[in-house]
Amino acid sequence: MRESDSDQSMASVVSRNIAALLERRQAEERTKRTQERVADAITTFTGSMPFVYIHLALFGGWILVNSGWLSIFPRFDPTFVMLAMFASVEAIFLSTFVLISQNRMQASADRRAELNLHIDLLAEHEVTRIITLLTAIGEKLGVDESRNPELEELTKDVQPEKVLDTMDQVEQENKEE
Structure with missing residues (x-):
């Protein structure tokens, strides 16, 4: 080829x-459900520069009017209490929409990670079987490398639960130090 x-x-x-x-x-x-589409659209818009520009103009205008710098409009919130309330309520809703989108993205990332793990375990199993087969062929042909002690270890299947247990144990030991 x-x-x-x-x-x-x-x-x-x-x-x-x-x-x-x-x-x-x-x-x-x-x-996607309608509520997920709405949450994504809101999150996408609120994470954009037009959203920043709109808020800069609205909040800036609000501050200019209510601080008396733009005297062509009457002051309607001289203590800025309403501005703080609007900003707080907006922040509550925006953070909720962001969390909804992040939760969905995390679920998707978890699915991809599980798929990756599954593929990795299948590949590990296939490689182990190939090593076993090549070792047998090497022994039959009298190849010295087939007697390599590392090959014996490589022919053992990886048991993911034992790997996770070992990782947890090492992590726990590191925390105790």
Whole structure:
């Protein structure tokens, strides 16, 4: 196989995977509930510069009018209590919308992490089986490397629960130090 043939087959695999991921993302977007769409739209807008400009103009105008610097308008909130109330209520709602969007994004990230773990475990299992097969072939052919002590350890399947237990134990030991 020529290098260009290899590049094309790799490109087709990559293209297929990209298309599958994009289709999945679009399907998830289509199945979003109305309240999720609203929360996302609000979060997207509030995280934009037009939102900042609008607030700069509104709050700036409010302050200028109520501090007496723009005398063409009557002062309607000289103590700025209403401004503080509006800003506080807005902050409550905006933080709620941001949290809704973040919770959904975290759930999506958790699903991707679980998929990654599953794929990693499958790949680990496949590599272990390949090493076992290659070791057997090496022994049959009399290849000295097949007697490498590291190979014996590599032929053992990884048990994720034991890895997690060990990680927890090491983390706990580090906290105690």
